[in-house]
Amino acid sequence: MVRSSPRWTGSDAALRSLQVAFDVEKQVIDAVRYAAFKNQLSPSDQIRHILGLPCTSKPVRPRLTVSLSDADYAILAERFGVAVDDKRKIKESLHLALIEFARGQQAGGGDAL
Structure with a gap:
């Protein structure tokens, strides 16, 4: 058995999680994004809220980003x-x-x- 570094043990649970993608109509995407915006959540956390799942995201410093060449x-x-x-x-x-x-x-x- 390979021992993992103590620094990586916190990510074990995340490695076991699977990302699920939804192919839905634009109206659904817009509704979820708008609700997330109004509730100051990420779209992922908004989906978890809609599905009745716990949201474990920590509050983050609000900021906008853009990539500039x-x-x-x-x-x-x-x-x-x-x-x-x-x-x-x-x-x-x-x-x-x-x-x-x-x-x-x-x-x-x-x-x-």
Whole structure:
């Protein structure tokens, strides 16, 4: 028998879990995602809630992520009038753009891009 490292023993139960995928209509996917959003849950935790299963997810720091390529940085640098190599300033500008977007949504601005 192979002994597992103590650092990996906590993941034994996770290794025994199986991910289940559901092929459902877009309406079902949208409804689950919307409910998850309203309840501040992940879609997976929302499905567990719907099915009456315990949710073991820990609360996580709320944040948004996006992957940006070098080409994306170049476009954003031009849009925000920032040097292309100043990624920190570009990130700050993105942060402000998201805040402005949210404020527009709260004021009834719709899905303006």
